[in-house]
Amino acid sequence: MKREISSNESGWSRLTQSPYFIYLLISPLFLILFAYVVYPFYQTFLQSFNGENTLLNYQKFFSLASPANLEALWTSVYISVISVFTCALVGVTMAFLLERYEFPGRRLLSVLVLVPMALPPLVGVLSFTFLYGDSGIIPRGIQHLLDLKQTPFALKGIWGVIVVHTFTMYTYFYLTASAAIKGLDPSLEEAATSLGASRIRVWSKVILPMLTPSIVAASLLVFMVSMASYTAPLMFGVERTMTMQIYLSRTNGNLEMAATQSTILSIVSVTFLIIMRWYQNRRNYQNLSKGISVHRSEVSSKPLKIMAVIGSFIGTLILILPILVLVLISFSVDGTWTIQVLPPEYTFDHYIALFTDEKTWRPIWNSLQMGFVATIGNILFGVAAAYAMVRLNFKGKTLLDILIMVPWALPGTVVAVNIIAAFSTENIFAFNQVLIGTFWILPLAYFIRHLPLVFRSTSASLMQLDQSIEEAARSLGASWWYSFRKIVLPLTFTGVLAGTLLAFVQSIGEFVASILIYNTSTMPLSVAIFQKLYAFDFGTACAYGVLQILLILIVLVISEKLLKGSAGSAL
Amino acid sequence: MKSVRLEHVTKSFGKVETINDLNLMIQPGEFFTFLGPSGCGKTTTLRMIAGFYYPTTGKIYFDDANVTGLQPNKRNIGMVFQNYALFPHMTVDENIAFGLKVRKMPTTVIRKKVDRIREIVHLGPYGNRKINELSGGQQQRVALARALVIEPDILLLDEPLSNLDAKLREETRVEIKRIQSELGVTTIYVTHDQTEAMAMSDRIMVMDRGHVQQVGTPQEIYNRPINRFVSNFIGETNLLEATIDEVSSEDLIVTTCDGWTLRGKRENISPLIKLKIGETVYVSIRPESIQQGPGENDLSGIISFVEFTGLSVQYIVNMPSATLKAMILNDGSPLKQIGDEIVLNIPPEGLYFLGE
Numbered sequence: 001m002k003r004e005i006s007s008n009e010s011g012w013s014r015l016t017q018s019p020y021f022i023y024l025l026i027s028p029l030f031l032i033l034f035a036y037v038v039y040p041f042y043q044t045f046l047q048s049f050n051g052e053n054t055l056l057n058y059q060k061f062f063s064l065a066s067p068a069n070l071e072a073l074w075t076s077v078y079i080s081v082i083s084v085f086t087c088a089l090v091g092v093t094m095a096f097l098l099e100r101y102e103f104p105g106r107r108l109l110s111v112l113v114l115v116p117m118a119l120p121p122l123v124g125v126l127s128f129t130f131l132y133g134d135s136g137i138i139p140r141g142i143q144h145l146l147d148l149k150q151t152p153f154a155l156k157g158i159w160g161v162i163v164v165h166t167f168t169m170y171t172y173f174y175l176t177a178s179a180a181i182k183g184l185d186p187s188l189e190e191a192a193t194s195l196g197a198s199r200i201r202v203w204s205k206v207i208l209p210m211l212t213p214s215i216v217a218a219s220l221l222v223f224m225v226s227m228a229s230y231t232a233p234l235m236f237g238v239e240r241t242m243t244m245q246i247y248l249s250r251t252n253g254n255l256e257m258a259a260t261q262s263t264i265l266s267i268v269s270v271t272f273l274i275i276m277r278w279y280q281n282r283r284n285y286q287n288l289s290k291g292i293s294v295h296r297s298e299v300s301s302k303p304l305k306i307m308a309v310i311g312s313f314i315g316t317l318i319l320i321l322p323i324l325v326l327v328l329i330s331f332s333v334d335g336t337w338t339i340q341v342l343p344p345e346y347t348f349d350h351y352i353a354l355f356t357d358e359k360t361w362r363p364i365w366n367s368l369q370m371g372f373v374a375t376i377g378n379i380l381f382g383v384a385a386a387y388a389m390v391r392l393n394f395k396g397k398t399l400l401d402i403l404i405m406v407p408w409a410l411p412g413t414v415v416a417v418n419i420i421a422a423f424s425t426e427n428i429f430a431f432n433q434v435l436i437g438t439f440w441i442l443p444l445a446y447f448i449r450h451l452p453l454v455f456r457s458t459s460a461s462l463m464q465l466d467q468s469i470e471e472a473a474r475s476l477g478a479s480w481w482y483s484f485r486k487i488v489l490p491l492t493f494t495g496v497l498a499g500t501l502l503a504f505v506q507s508i509g510e511f512v513a514s515i516l517i518y519n520t521s522t523m524p525l526s527v528a529i530f531q532k533l534y535a536f537d538f539g540t541a542c543a544y545g546v547l548q549i550l551l552i553l554i555v556l557v558i559s560e561k562l563l564k565g566s567a568g569s570a571l
Numbered sequence: 572m573k574s575v576r577l578e579h580v581t582k583s584f585g586k587v588e589t590i591n592d593l594n595l596m597i598q599p600g601e602f603f604t605f606l607g608p609s610g611c612g613k614t615t616t617l618r619m620i621a622g623f624y625y626p627t628t629g630k631i632y633f634d635d636a637n638v639t640g641l642q643p644n645k646r647n648i649g650m651v652f653q654n655y656a657l658f659p660h661m662t663v664d665e666n667i668a669f670g671l672k673v674r675k676m677p678t679t680v681i682r683k684k685v686d687r688i689r690e691i692v693h694l695g696p697y698g699n700r701k702i703n704e705l706s707g708g709q710q711q712r713v714a715l716a717r718a719l720v721i722e723p724d725i726l727l728l729d730e731p732l733s734n735l736d737a738k739l740r741e742e743t744r745v746e747i748k749r750i751q752s753e754l755g756v757t758t759i760y761v762t763h764d765q766t767e768a769m770a771m772s773d774r775i776m777v778m779d780r781g782h783v784q785q786v787g788t789p790q791e792i793y794n795r796p797i798n799r800f801v802s803n804f805i806g807e808t809n810l811l812e813a814t815i816d817e818v819s820s821e822d823l824i825v826t827t828c829d830g831w832t833l834r835g836k837r838e839n840i841s842p843l844i845k846l847k848i849g850e851t852v853y854v855s856i857r858p859e860s861i862q863q864g865p866g867e868n869d870l871s872g873i874i875s876f877v878e879f880t881g882l883s884v885q886y887i888v889n890m891p892s893a894t895l896k897a898m899i900l901n902d903g904s905p906l907k908q909i910g911d912e913i914v915l916n917i918p919p920e921g922l923y924f925l926g927e
Contacts, residue, residue, distance in 0.1 A: 471623055476669055
């Protein structure tokens with residue numbers, strides 16, 4: 001008893017009892033966000049004003065005399081709007097077909113439909129140019145088959161970008177729409193039909209309005225991701241997009257202009273983030289009934305059945321070809337594939353070289369190391385932030401939430417420019433070091449870009465964990481740390497792991513920020529692919545790509561097993 | 572076994588004060604209940620005793636030790652939660668052993684204690700079961716065993732029966748009371764169910780909107796409620812507004828708002844009443860103390876509802892400005908019907924007078 005009395009009167013106890021103690025606990029989270037999100041952002045902002053006339057850069061940007069920038073802004077918006085429409089069309093249609101109809105090949109298709117998510121951005125674009133580009137396999141194949149003078153079609157320019165966007169981003173619509181359709185109570189439709197509504201009326205007045213929230217949410221997301229898209233414009237040579245302009249300004253050494261362009265693009269992205277969050281909070285149709293079983297209509301008539309078979313075959317082919325072509329080319333001998341339809345010579349050397357040749361192994365090892373470091377950071381920050389967010393009560397929760405989401409909304413190009421602005425000089429947040437040019441710059445970029453991943457998956461599983469379970473442990477004599485280790489962590493482990501794997505895989509594949517800030521001694525895998533491509537070492541480039549895809553597939557399978565089908569939440 | 576003492580405890584969340592100047596002394600070994608409607612502050616008070624909240628002002632003592640700011644894990648309490656809060660990733664035995672492991676007891680001792688408590692709560696063969704393989708009642712007993720095995724100084728029970736069905740609730744109620752008196756641990760029980768509180772407690776504290784209304788034994792609370800809130804909340808009662816006509820050394824005579832003159836015992840008054848001629852008071856009449864037929868303190872009205880339960884007949888009787896609920900023991904005489912006039916009388920001992 002004596003011991004308790006004395007401990008009660010100690011300064012520590014008085015501190016922990018104070019209502020402000022909580023702010024001491026969460027201050028490291030805010031410090032990290034301030035140092036690596038707010039401060040770099042602010043530095044870029046400052047840099048954009050650095051002319052003699054403070055608004056000079058903005059005047060240049062919006063001047064009609066040299067319309068390159070305005071044109072870029074317009075092209076970015078234009079591409080993004082069209083991408084939203086094409087993605088919506090493909091995604092929602094796929095969701096309806098796969099959720100509501102039973103036809104031959106449906107099961108295979110419903111697995112493959114998520115393949116685009118397994119493609120790292122650079123690798124996806126790469127396989128598309130190999131397949132459908134100017135000298136792509138399909139156009140050339142048709143040309144040879146029909147003995148034409150020229151290739152009948154080829155993917156290039158803005159339309160190339162849009163096709164790639166559609167292929168890689170329709171999954172956002174597909175996932176949200178199919179979740180919404182799964183939640184649609186069939187009895188609603190039946191009720192409408194029983195009240196005398198025609199099929200068209202049921203669709204326009206019942207089904208579509210119920211899907212609106214998910215479609216709007218996905219539209220905002222696709223618009224944001226399209227605005228941030230960098231790899232597709234780069235590979236298809238569309239220079240007049242915002243991200244490309246930033247890249248060009250940066251490589252031309254015009255840092256102030258890069259900062260100005262970044263600031264403007266950031267404003268667009270953050271605005272969309274805020275609209276998205278506002279919209280999600282505002283309206284959400286919850287189904288009132290529980291445990292609905294969706295019934296699938298069987299496709300029964302013969303002609304329809306044949307059409308369905310052909311359709312799902314083509315769909316399957318389109319989805320699987322990008323991976324097949326990567327695998328195929330990864331076996332081709334570097335430098336031999338020129339004007340032929342398919343690579344003429346094959347070898348197994350690239351795969352052997354990956355793990356034996358020091359020079360090809362190096363980028364893999366670099367990416368693994370840097371991804372590992374960044375992910376450790378993401379785990380520590382993500383778990384702590386999720387715990388604070390879900391369990392603690394303090395003012396500034398919304399701010400914390402937004403600050404964590406901002407780096408995710410910012411284009412990778414902008415993140416890179418921000419980092420350059422902040423860490424190309426010594427500063428206190430980099431322990432008085434210049435980070436640019438060191439090993440640490442890329443892990444830092446990965447950490448910032450993937451900030452919300454572990455956070456979101458962990459807070460999702462924390463929310464499912466009843467607070468009284470933790471209190472029970474405390475009442476039984478467990479210290480906070482003991483109950484965190486023995487109760488909270490084991491029970492939220494799957495959530496933490498799912499986010500961690502995702503963050504790791506994303507770090508390994510990260511290209512957009514890497515290309516702007518990597519240095520030759522720590523060249524990451526994605527930049528190596530890019531360089532091999534420009535050196536016409538297609539085989540090696542594709543072997544790297546296949547390796548990345550394998551890694552992602554392993555992670556997806558593990559998360560699927562862990563979360564028993566709810567992996568979508570982490571993505 | 573320790574006493575619990577609260578001195579001038581208040582608790583505010585933001586600007587909302589949920590507990591207002593609470594003073595309380597709970598004796599060692601006592602079964603003490605916090606009773607009140609939801610939002611009355613009973614759970615908040617319990618959580619301050621457990622250490623999950625700290626009082627805004629005031630002090631909490633276990634025996635003579637000030638525990639006001641002590642962390643929950645250093646208080647040696649056992650707590651049973653409304654939803655049991657069992658650890659879903661552990662077996663029954665692992666759940667029970669958790670507190671002992673925290674206390675770094677040798678494995679053999681833990682084994683023995685776990686086996687013994689499992690017998691006490693009648694969970695003998697279930698040691699290796701997973702939590703989700705147990706029924707609600709069994710989970711309840713695991714939660715109780717887990718809280719008791721650490722031999723807590725104080726046992727805290729937060730509405731532990733509210734998730735059980737009616738039959739199981741009664742069984743478990745008896746069980747908890749049996750285990751508590753067997754082990755003799757000081758117990759604080761939170762509930763909004765007055766039957767539960769009456770049946771189990773040595774003493775009850777009735778709370779409303781952050782204020783203590785009355786502390787006393789179940790009989791005191793039921794028979795001598797201190798104000799209208801307690802009288803209404805505990806059991807069923809009729810409250811009639813009346814004015815004092817006459818105060819003598821033995822009797823108190825009042826006239827109800829319907830003009831009936833009622834004579835009651837002078838001793839059956841709440842301490843908060845002002846005995847002055849012409850003062851407005853409330854007469855509390857329990858339905859079971861009302862008798863049928865003429866007699867002293869008789870009144871009449873029209874029956875608006877009849878319910879025959881076998882043991883008794885319930886009548887709801889309308890009078891010009893009040894309704895009266897009466898419970899008449901079934902003596903085999905024919906029932907009155909809706910619309911009939913009925914004459915009732917109340918023995919003077921059946922009247923209890925309350926102030927505002």
